[in-house]
Amino acid sequence: MTAQPFPISGIVASRRPHRKDAARNYDALLAAAREAFAEHGAEASLEDIARRAGVGIGTLYRNFPTRRHLFESVYADEVDALCQVALEVAEREPWEALTSWLRRFVDYTVTKRAIREALDNESEIFLTCRDSMYQAGGPLFERAQKAGEARADMDFDDLLRMVAGITSTNFLDDTQRDRVLTVALDGVRAAR
Template identity: 45%
Template sequence: MSLSALLEERRPQRADARRNFDAVLDAAVLAYAELGAGVGMEEIARRAGVGVATLYRNFPTRIALMEAVYLAAVDELVRFGESIEEPDPWRALEMWLLKFVDFMRTKHPIVTVLTESSVVYVPTRDAIYGIADPLVERARHAGEVRLDVDADDVMRVIFAVTGGLYRDDAQLHGAVRIVLDGIRPRVPQRPAR
Protein backbone atom coordinates (compact mmCIF):
# COMPACT_ATOMS: atom_id res chain seq x y z
CA MET A 1 0.00 0.00 0.00
CA SER A 2 1.35 3.46 -0.88
CA LEU A 3 2.10 6.06 1.76
CA SER A 4 -0.60 8.29 0.27
CA ALA A 5 -3.10 5.47 0.75
CA LEU A 6 -2.00 4.93 4.36
CA LEU A 7 -2.48 8.62 5.09
CA GLU A 8 -5.80 8.67 3.21
CA GLU A 9 -7.06 5.83 5.43
CA ARG A 10 -6.61 8.13 8.42
CA ARG A 11 -8.41 11.11 6.85
CA PRO A 12 -12.08 11.57 7.72
CA GLN A 13 -14.67 11.38 4.94
CA ARG A 14 -16.67 14.53 5.69
CA ALA A 15 -15.29 17.68 4.01
CA ASP A 16 -15.26 19.80 7.19
CA ALA A 17 -13.55 17.04 9.16
CA ARG A 18 -10.97 16.63 6.37
CA ARG A 19 -10.24 20.36 6.50
CA ASN A 20 -9.68 20.12 10.26
CA PHE A 21 -7.47 17.04 9.82
CA ASP A 22 -5.36 18.85 7.21
CA ALA A 23 -5.19 22.05 9.29
CA VAL A 24 -3.90 20.08 12.29
CA LEU A 25 -1.37 18.26 10.11
CA ASP A 26 -0.10 21.53 8.59
CA ALA A 27 0.11 23.21 11.99
CA ALA A 28 1.97 20.23 13.46
CA VAL A 29 4.55 20.29 10.65
CA LEU A 30 5.37 23.92 11.41
CA ALA A 31 5.21 23.54 15.19
CA TYR A 32 7.53 20.52 15.24
CA ALA A 33 10.01 22.29 12.96
CA GLU A 34 9.92 25.44 15.07
CA LEU A 35 9.55 24.10 18.63
CA GLY A 36 10.67 20.46 18.45
CA ALA A 37 8.94 17.18 19.22
CA GLY A 38 7.93 18.29 22.72
CA VAL A 39 5.45 20.91 21.53
CA GLY A 40 2.11 20.47 23.26
CA MET A 41 -1.04 19.25 21.52
CA GLU A 42 -2.86 22.36 22.79
CA GLU A 43 -0.37 24.58 20.96
CA ILE A 44 -0.84 22.61 17.74
CA ALA A 45 -4.64 22.84 18.08
CA ARG A 46 -4.37 26.60 18.66
CA ARG A 47 -2.18 27.03 15.57
CA ALA A 48 -4.60 24.92 13.52
CA GLY A 49 -7.58 26.98 14.66
CA VAL A 50 -9.40 23.95 16.07
CA GLY A 51 -10.37 22.82 19.53
CA VAL A 52 -8.30 20.28 21.43
CA ALA A 53 -11.18 17.80 21.21
CA THR A 54 -11.11 18.07 17.40
CA LEU A 55 -7.38 17.43 17.39
CA TYR A 56 -7.75 14.34 19.59
CA ARG A 57 -10.69 13.04 17.55
CA ASN A 58 -8.36 12.92 14.52
CA PHE A 59 -5.15 12.06 16.35
CA PRO A 60 -5.86 10.24 19.62
CA THR A 61 -2.22 10.38 20.74
CA ARG A 62 0.82 12.55 20.22
CA ILE A 63 2.50 9.62 18.46
CA ALA A 64 -0.47 9.22 16.08
CA LEU A 65 -0.07 12.86 15.05
CA MET A 66 3.70 12.49 14.60
CA GLU A 67 3.16 9.37 12.50
CA ALA A 68 0.73 11.21 10.23
CA VAL A 69 3.16 14.13 9.84
CA TYR A 70 5.97 11.72 9.05
CA LEU A 71 3.85 9.74 6.55
CA ALA A 72 2.93 12.92 4.70
CA ALA A 73 6.55 14.10 4.64
CA VAL A 74 7.96 10.80 3.42
CA ASP A 75 5.24 10.61 0.78
CA GLU A 76 6.34 14.03 -0.51
CA LEU A 77 9.99 12.93 -0.42
CA VAL A 78 9.20 9.76 -2.36
CA ARG A 79 7.22 11.69 -4.96
CA PHE A 80 10.28 13.94 -5.40
CA GLY A 81 12.48 10.86 -5.89
CA GLU A 82 10.07 9.39 -8.42
CA SER A 83 10.08 12.64 -10.38
CA ILE A 84 13.86 12.81 -10.84
CA GLU A 85 14.50 12.71 -14.58
CA GLU A 86 18.20 13.53 -14.45
CA PRO A 87 19.97 11.32 -17.03
CA ASP A 88 23.34 11.46 -15.24
CA PRO A 89 23.31 8.66 -12.62
CA TRP A 90 25.60 10.46 -10.17
CA ARG A 91 23.69 13.73 -10.39
CA ALA A 92 20.36 11.91 -9.92
CA LEU A 93 21.68 10.18 -6.78
CA GLU A 94 23.16 13.42 -5.49
CA MET A 95 19.84 15.25 -6.02
CA TRP A 96 18.00 12.56 -4.05
CA LEU A 97 20.52 12.49 -1.20
CA LEU A 98 20.59 16.28 -0.82
CA LYS A 99 16.78 16.35 -0.73
CA PHE A 100 16.86 13.52 1.82
CA VAL A 101 19.32 15.46 3.98
CA ASP A 102 17.02 18.50 3.95
CA PHE A 103 14.10 16.20 4.81
CA MET A 104 15.99 14.71 7.75
CA ARG A 105 17.09 18.14 8.96
CA THR A 106 13.50 19.37 9.18
CA LYS A 107 11.96 16.09 10.38
CA HIS A 108 14.66 15.16 12.91
CA PRO A 109 12.48 16.08 15.93
CA ILE A 110 9.85 13.57 14.78
CA VAL A 111 12.29 10.87 13.65
CA THR A 112 13.92 10.79 17.09
CA VAL A 113 10.56 9.99 18.73
CA LEU A 114 9.28 7.36 16.28
CA THR A 115 10.76 3.90 16.73
CA GLU A 116 10.83 0.64 14.83
CA SER A 117 7.65 -0.35 16.66
CA SER A 118 5.75 2.51 15.01
CA VAL A 119 3.15 1.38 12.47
CA VAL A 120 4.68 3.75 9.90
CA TYR A 121 8.28 2.58 10.33
CA VAL A 122 8.30 -0.30 7.83
CA PRO A 123 6.19 1.33 5.09
CA THR A 124 8.18 4.58 5.19
CA ARG A 125 11.51 2.80 5.34
CA ASP A 126 10.52 0.61 2.40
CA ALA A 127 9.36 3.65 0.41
CA ILE A 128 12.63 5.50 1.07
CA TYR A 129 14.70 2.48 0.09
CA GLY A 130 12.46 2.00 -2.94
CA ILE A 131 13.91 5.26 -4.25
CA ALA A 132 17.45 4.91 -2.88
CA ASP A 133 18.12 1.34 -4.08
CA PRO A 134 17.70 1.92 -7.83
CA LEU A 135 19.48 5.29 -7.72
CA VAL A 136 22.53 3.85 -5.95
CA GLU A 137 22.52 0.77 -8.18
CA ARG A 138 22.31 2.86 -11.33
CA ALA A 139 25.20 5.08 -10.19
CA ARG A 140 27.21 2.01 -9.16
CA HIS A 141 26.61 0.38 -12.54
CA ALA A 142 27.84 3.59 -14.22
CA GLY A 143 31.06 3.44 -12.17
CA GLU A 144 30.11 6.51 -10.11
CA VAL A 145 29.69 4.69 -6.76
CA ARG A 146 32.17 2.24 -5.25
CA LEU A 147 31.32 -1.38 -5.97
CA ASP A 148 31.55 -2.28 -2.27
CA VAL A 149 28.84 0.25 -1.35
CA ASP A 150 25.10 -0.36 -1.54
CA ALA A 151 22.04 1.75 -0.81
CA ASP A 152 21.81 0.50 2.77
CA ASP A 153 25.40 1.65 3.42
CA VAL A 154 24.70 5.07 1.91
CA MET A 155 21.43 5.60 3.76
CA ARG A 156 22.85 4.52 7.12
CA VAL A 157 25.74 6.97 6.79
CA ILE A 158 23.38 9.75 5.73
CA PHE A 159 21.10 8.97 8.71
CA ALA A 160 24.13 9.17 11.01
CA VAL A 161 25.38 12.43 9.51
CA THR A 162 21.98 14.13 9.70
CA GLY A 163 21.62 13.11 13.35
CA GLY A 164 24.65 15.17 14.39
CA LEU A 165 24.73 18.67 15.82
CA TYR A 166 26.05 21.34 13.48
CA ARG A 167 26.94 24.97 13.85
CA ASP A 168 24.85 25.78 10.74
CA ASP A 169 23.52 24.32 7.49
CA ALA A 170 26.85 24.94 5.75
CA GLN A 171 28.63 22.66 8.22
CA LEU A 172 25.97 19.95 7.74
CA HIS A 173 26.27 20.18 3.97
CA GLY A 174 30.07 19.98 4.32
CA ALA A 175 29.68 16.71 6.23
CA VAL A 176 27.31 15.40 3.54
CA ARG A 177 29.85 16.37 0.87
CA ILE A 178 32.46 14.23 2.70
CA VAL A 179 30.03 11.28 2.57
CA LEU A 180 29.38 11.83 -1.13
CA ASP A 181 33.11 11.98 -1.82
CA GLY A 182 33.57 8.81 0.23
CA ILE A 183 31.13 6.69 -1.77
CA ARG A 184 32.73 7.58 -5.09
CA PRO A 185 35.53 5.39 -6.40
CA ARG A 186 39.02 6.88 -6.54
CA VAL A 187 39.19 5.77 -10.16
CA PRO A 188 36.14 4.98 -12.31
CA GLN A 189 34.98 1.40 -11.84
CA ARG A 190 32.81 -0.82 -13.95
CA PRO A 191 31.00 -3.80 -12.46
CA ALA A 192 32.09 -7.20 -13.71
CA ARG A 193 29.79 -8.46 -16.42
Protein backbone atom coordinates in the same frame (compact mmCIF):
# COMPACT_ATOMS: atom_id res chain seq x y z
CA MET B 1 -3.91 11.83 -9.12
CA THR B 2 -0.90 9.92 -10.46
CA ALA B 3 -0.06 6.31 -9.71
CA GLN B 4 0.91 5.61 -6.09
CA PRO B 5 3.42 2.78 -6.17
CA PHE B 6 4.58 3.32 -2.60
CA PRO B 7 2.89 1.63 0.35
CA ILE B 8 2.86 4.83 2.32
CA SER B 9 0.83 6.69 -0.27
CA GLY B 10 -2.35 4.74 0.27
CA ILE B 11 -2.12 5.09 4.02
CA VAL B 12 -1.66 8.82 3.82
CA ALA B 13 -4.66 9.21 1.53
CA SER B 14 -6.94 6.85 3.43
CA ARG B 15 -6.54 8.63 6.74
CA ARG B 16 -8.10 11.89 5.66
CA PRO B 17 -11.73 12.11 6.83
CA HIS B 18 -14.60 12.43 4.38
CA ARG B 19 -16.82 15.13 5.78
CA LYS B 20 -15.93 18.61 4.60
CA ASP B 21 -15.37 20.30 7.96
CA ALA B 22 -13.53 17.28 9.30
CA ALA B 23 -11.17 17.20 6.34
CA ARG B 24 -10.45 20.92 6.72
CA ASN B 25 -9.61 20.50 10.38
CA TYR B 26 -7.49 17.46 9.66
CA ASP B 27 -5.42 19.40 7.15
CA ALA B 28 -5.10 22.39 9.47
CA LEU B 29 -3.93 20.15 12.28
CA LEU B 30 -1.30 18.47 10.15
CA ALA B 31 0.02 21.81 8.95
CA ALA B 32 0.08 23.25 12.44
CA ALA B 33 1.78 20.14 13.77
CA ARG B 34 4.45 20.18 11.09
CA GLU B 35 5.19 23.78 11.97
CA ALA B 36 5.17 23.18 15.72
CA PHE B 37 7.39 20.10 15.51
CA ALA B 38 9.85 21.95 13.33
CA GLU B 39 9.91 24.79 15.80
CA HIS B 40 9.83 23.09 19.18
CA GLY B 41 10.83 19.55 18.41
CA ALA B 42 8.84 16.41 19.00
CA GLU B 43 7.74 17.64 22.43
CA ALA B 44 5.71 20.56 21.09
CA SER B 45 2.57 21.23 23.08
CA LEU B 46 -0.53 19.55 21.67
CA GLU B 47 -2.73 22.34 22.96
CA ASP B 48 -0.57 24.83 21.13
CA ILE B 49 -0.95 22.81 17.94
CA ALA B 50 -4.73 22.80 18.29
CA ARG B 51 -4.61 26.56 18.91
CA ARG B 52 -2.48 27.16 15.81
CA ALA B 53 -4.85 25.06 13.75
CA GLY B 54 -7.79 27.03 15.09
CA VAL B 55 -9.57 23.95 16.39
CA GLY B 56 -10.45 22.70 19.84
CA ILE B 57 -8.22 20.31 21.68
CA GLY B 58 -10.98 17.72 21.48
CA THR B 59 -10.79 17.75 17.71
CA LEU B 60 -7.10 17.14 17.82
CA TYR B 61 -7.56 14.13 20.07
CA ARG B 62 -10.36 12.73 17.92
CA ASN B 63 -8.13 12.77 14.86
CA PHE B 64 -4.91 11.82 16.60
CA PRO B 65 -5.48 9.88 19.81
CA THR B 66 -1.83 10.13 20.84
CA ARG B 67 1.12 12.38 20.16
CA ARG B 68 2.66 9.54 18.28
CA HIS B 69 -0.26 9.33 15.88
CA LEU B 70 0.13 12.97 15.06
CA PHE B 71 3.86 12.77 14.72
CA GLU B 72 3.62 9.76 12.50
CA SER B 73 1.06 11.38 10.24
CA VAL B 74 3.24 14.41 9.71
CA TYR B 75 6.21 12.22 9.05
CA ALA B 76 4.31 10.00 6.67
CA ASP B 77 3.29 13.03 4.65
CA GLU B 78 6.93 14.07 4.29
CA VAL B 79 8.01 10.63 3.27
CA ASP B 80 5.27 10.34 0.73
CA ALA B 81 6.32 13.58 -0.94
CA LEU B 82 9.92 12.45 -0.91
CA CYS B 83 9.03 9.18 -2.56
CA GLN B 84 7.37 11.05 -5.40
CA VAL B 85 10.53 13.04 -5.96
CA ALA B 86 12.44 9.83 -6.48
CA LEU B 87 10.25 9.05 -9.47
CA GLU B 88 10.80 12.50 -10.90
CA VAL B 89 14.58 12.28 -10.91
CA ALA B 90 14.73 8.71 -12.13
CA GLU B 91 15.54 9.57 -15.72
CA ARG B 92 18.73 11.53 -14.99
CA GLU B 93 22.28 10.18 -14.94
CA PRO B 94 22.82 7.68 -12.11
CA TRP B 95 25.06 9.71 -9.85
CA GLU B 96 23.28 12.95 -10.53
CA ALA B 97 19.89 11.39 -9.88
CA LEU B 98 21.06 9.95 -6.60
CA THR B 99 22.60 13.12 -5.29
CA SER B 100 19.76 15.36 -6.31
CA TRP B 101 17.37 13.04 -4.55
CA LEU B 102 19.61 13.06 -1.49
CA ARG B 103 19.58 16.80 -1.47
CA ARG B 104 15.82 16.77 -1.53
CA PHE B 105 15.96 14.26 1.26
CA VAL B 106 17.90 16.85 3.18
CA ASP B 107 15.25 19.46 2.62
CA TYR B 108 12.52 17.20 3.88
CA THR B 109 14.60 16.05 6.75
CA VAL B 110 14.92 19.63 7.88
CA THR B 111 11.38 19.26 9.18
CA LYS B 112 12.86 16.88 11.65
CA ARG B 113 14.40 19.88 13.29
CA ALA B 114 12.92 17.97 16.19
CA ILE B 115 16.25 16.23 16.11
CA ARG B 116 18.21 19.39 16.41
CA GLU B 117 19.04 21.07 19.61
CA ALA B 118 18.14 24.47 20.87
CA LEU B 119 21.86 24.99 21.16
CA ASP B 120 22.29 28.12 19.19
CA ASN B 121 25.03 28.93 21.56
CA GLU B 122 24.89 32.64 22.03
CA SER B 123 26.19 32.35 25.56
CA GLU B 124 29.58 33.33 26.86
CA ILE B 125 30.54 29.91 28.10
CA PHE B 126 29.64 28.14 24.90
CA LEU B 127 31.93 30.45 23.00
CA THR B 128 34.70 29.68 25.44
CA CYS B 129 34.13 25.99 25.01
CA ARG B 130 34.25 26.39 21.30
CA ASP B 131 37.48 28.34 21.46
CA SER B 132 39.03 25.68 23.61
CA MET B 133 37.85 22.94 21.37
CA TYR B 134 39.24 24.61 18.28
CA GLN B 135 42.44 25.48 20.01
CA ALA B 136 42.82 21.84 20.98
CA GLY B 137 41.81 20.13 17.77
CA GLY B 138 42.49 22.75 15.09
CA PRO B 139 46.24 22.22 15.06
CA LEU B 140 45.79 18.50 14.57
CA PHE B 141 43.75 19.16 11.48
CA GLU B 142 46.13 21.77 10.11
CA ARG B 143 49.00 19.43 10.64
CA ALA B 144 47.23 16.75 8.68
CA GLN B 145 46.55 19.26 5.92
CA LYS B 146 50.20 20.31 5.74
CA ALA B 147 51.23 16.70 5.56
CA GLY B 148 49.00 16.36 2.53
CA GLU B 149 46.68 13.92 4.26
CA ALA B 150 43.61 16.13 4.55
CA ARG B 151 42.05 18.10 1.74
CA ALA B 152 42.78 21.82 1.78
CA ASP B 153 39.40 23.08 0.66
CA MET B 154 37.60 22.73 3.95
CA ASP B 155 38.28 23.99 7.43
CA PHE B 156 38.17 22.58 10.91
CA ASP B 157 34.73 23.97 11.58
CA ASP B 158 33.39 22.10 8.56
CA LEU B 159 35.01 18.94 9.79
CA LEU B 160 33.69 19.15 13.33
CA ARG B 161 30.17 19.80 12.19
CA MET B 162 30.30 16.96 9.76
CA VAL B 163 31.43 14.52 12.37
CA ALA B 164 29.01 15.87 14.96
CA GLY B 165 26.16 15.54 12.53
CA ILE B 166 26.89 11.96 11.61
CA THR B 167 27.45 11.11 15.23
CA SER B 168 24.23 12.57 16.50
CA THR B 169 22.08 10.16 14.58
CA ASN B 170 20.95 6.76 15.66
CA PHE B 171 22.61 3.82 14.00
CA LEU B 172 21.76 0.17 14.09
CA ASP B 173 24.93 -0.46 16.06
CA ASP B 174 28.40 0.91 16.62
CA THR B 175 29.74 -1.02 13.66
CA GLN B 176 27.52 0.92 11.33
CA ARG B 177 28.39 4.25 12.87
CA ASP B 178 32.04 3.50 12.43
CA ARG B 179 31.59 2.37 8.86
CA VAL B 180 29.70 5.53 7.92
CA LEU B 181 32.19 7.74 9.67
CA THR B 182 34.98 6.07 7.76
CA VAL B 183 33.25 6.77 4.48
CA ALA B 184 32.82 10.42 5.32
CA LEU B 185 36.43 10.70 6.40
CA ASP B 186 37.51 9.19 3.08
CA GLY B 187 35.95 12.30 1.62
CA VAL B 188 38.05 14.47 3.86
CA ARG B 189 41.26 12.70 2.97
CA ALA B 190 43.16 14.40 0.18
CA ALA B 191 43.35 12.67 -3.21
CA ARG B 192 46.76 11.09 -3.55
